Every structure is written in C-alpha cells, then in structure tokens.
Amino acid sequence: MDVYVLGLAVHPSADAIRDARLEEIAYRTCRAALDDAGVTRAQLDHVTLAACDELDGRAISSMLMAAPSGAYLKDELRVTDSGLSGLQMGALRIASGRFHLGLVASWNQSSIGPFEDIGRMRADPFHTRPIGMNFGIADGLFASAVAARYGFTDDAASERVALRARTAQRNPRAVRRAVPEAAAVRGSSFVANPLREAHRAPLTDGAAAFVLASPEWLAAHPDTTPRARITGAYWAIDRYQLGGERLAGLELVRRCYDEALRRAGVARDAVQVVELEAQNAYCDLAYTDALELGGATTVSPSGGAWAQNPYFCTGLVNVAEAVWQVAGQAGAVQVPGARCAVAHGSHGYAQQGHGFVVLEKMP
DSSP, X not given: OOEEEEEEEEOOOBSOOOSSOHHHHHHHHHHHHHHHHTOOGGGOSEEEEEOOHHHHTXXXXXXXXXXXXXXXXXXXXXXXXXXXXXXXXXXXXXXXTSOOEXXXXXXXXXXXXXXXHHHHHTSOTTTTGGGTOOHHHHHHHHHHHHHHHHOOOHHXXXXXXXXXXXXXXXXXXXXXXXXXOHHHHHTSOEEETTEEGGGBOOOOEEEEEEEXXXXXXXXXXXXXXXXXXXXXXXXXXXXSSOOHHHHHOOHHHHHHHHXXXXXXXXXXXXXXXXXXXXXXXXXXXXXXXXXXOOTTOEEOTTOGGGTOOOGGGHHHHHHHHHHHHHTTOOGGGOOTTOOEEEEEEEESTTSOEEEEEEEEOOO
16 A cells, blocks of 8 residues: 555544534644645645544534534545544545545544434444443453453453553653552542553543545655655454454454555564553553554654543544654654554454554655
C-alpha cells in the first residue's frame, strides 16, 4: 500500500463535550484536518465516514453528519465497525487508483447515551439478549478466560491501569485525571468477575479526521509534505460465539498484526511504537503478551485509551498518535527515533474484530 497522510486532527479530549452538538464536533474536527493538510473541501474527490447509529442516537447517522463532515455533493461511503475501519476503507479507495484526495472522519459523543443499554441492544435477541449480555459482561468473560489461561492476576491488571494512567498524564492531548494507585484499583467494585470498574478505560467524547492522498496527487503538488506514509493494513472478524478458544486463543489479533506487517514489508524488530486499543487492563495484558511486544517496541506511549477514549473512534485516535510519533510531533510522549509505528483498533463483544495500520516516517 502506498497512501499518504496529508493532514489530521483530533478534537480536544473531554469526559463530556457540553458546548457543542455532534454535528459541530464533526465540523470542527474535519475543518481542522483540512487546514492541517493545507487543502480545501473543494479539492476532495471522496469522503469516508465511520459512525455508529446506536451510539450516535440517530436512525441513520450519516444523513445528519455527512454535510458537517464535508461530504456534501462528494462521493461518500460509510462504515459501521469502527473509526479505524473507516481509515482502512479510505486508504483502500485511494489505493484502488480511482480516488486521489480523501477525507476520513469518525466521532463518538459517548456521554450522551446509556452505553451498556446500547450494548444489550446489539446482542442476539434469542440467545444472548435474554441473559443481559452487554459490553461489560463480555469483557468480564474475556478477562476470566485470559486470566485462567495466561495467569494474569488482579494485581497485574491493577498495576497495568496505574502504568497507563501515569503515561497518559504526560500526554498533552489526554483528559486530565489523577493517577489511581494500584491499591485503589484493586478495591473498586466488580463489573463482571474478575473485571473491576477501575480496570476499564474511562469513556470520553471526541472525534478524529484525516486527509489522505495518493502518490499521483503528491506528484502534482510537489510543495506538499505529508505527515506519514501508510504502508500496510489488515483486519478480520472472529466468531460471534463467546467460547473459551475465541476468548483466550488470541489467534486473530496475532494474525492481523503479522499480516499487516507482512503486507507493509516491515520486520517485527523494525516497529518502534504500537498504539493498542485496549478497553480494559486484561485486554492490555493479553494483547501485549500475544503480540510479543517489548524490547525495542514501546507500547501505547500515548497512554492509550486511558488518555482519551471516544469509544467508537478510539482506534482512529491511535492512528493519529502513531502518525505524530513517526512525524516527530508527539510532544512529551515522543519515542526517540520512531520511524515505524503500528495503530490497532478493535470492535464488537469482547473485541470480536481487530485491525492494524502500519505507518512509516517520510524520507
């Protein structure tokens, strides 16, 4: 893949954005991304939106959100899995050779709706909805399965929360929060044993937008300097059923990571940064272990979901952090010498779907 990140923007993070409608949040973010890229909306030949009707509280979210996101009278496409899926689709559209300059946008105003009620609505109505399945219970099943198979303890999960929260405190783009002590995390109430409330990353409101360009567009605009190059991507969806092997096998996340690197032509030891979407501490422990991340690879230097977590588009925020890393613009959380970074996103009950995007530094 040979697609370039021309510009990007992430809406200022907040637990709850009360001074703007969702349309305004999207408009501000897309406008900032276009300004960052130094292009106008008129120059775009396509727009890719990533949005969730249920989380937005809209029957067809893109009907109201397309115009403020810059898609009026543009070739528009929408995906509903996650914000990271939107970036992958936008990049594929450019890689097809048919499009050359596109905008990708995603958002989530998590504070406006009952999150776990929405989780129950997404359950199968005959088999899982009657037992009260929601995101918290599914994550509890995941935590129980990986704890049993890999020996992750309550203490390890609590310490991981404290680590990520300390890292997030250094990130200038993070929501300002006190760093919890591991003992306080261990003392929080259970959501679904062994998952505690404080093991889960706090939800936030937010949005992210990217301007992507083709090599042909760059050749026609030689004065333009991209932030980063997308060289590989891969994603897949696992089984819906929450069996033990599906939860604890972790085969899918390994395969997606390895395949993204293979398609990018990048060796494992050449990756300096991986930004994980880990919605809770057990996910963080499991993915870090499964992907064998360590040594020369810094995991979630932004603080990950503990920095900001606009649930549906957290994976897209991870891409932004990865771009800033390879561009040398990550600020206080910059990893020295970062030339290759990988961004991860997940979605569905107990992280049913996974995706990765590989970003490399511009020459």
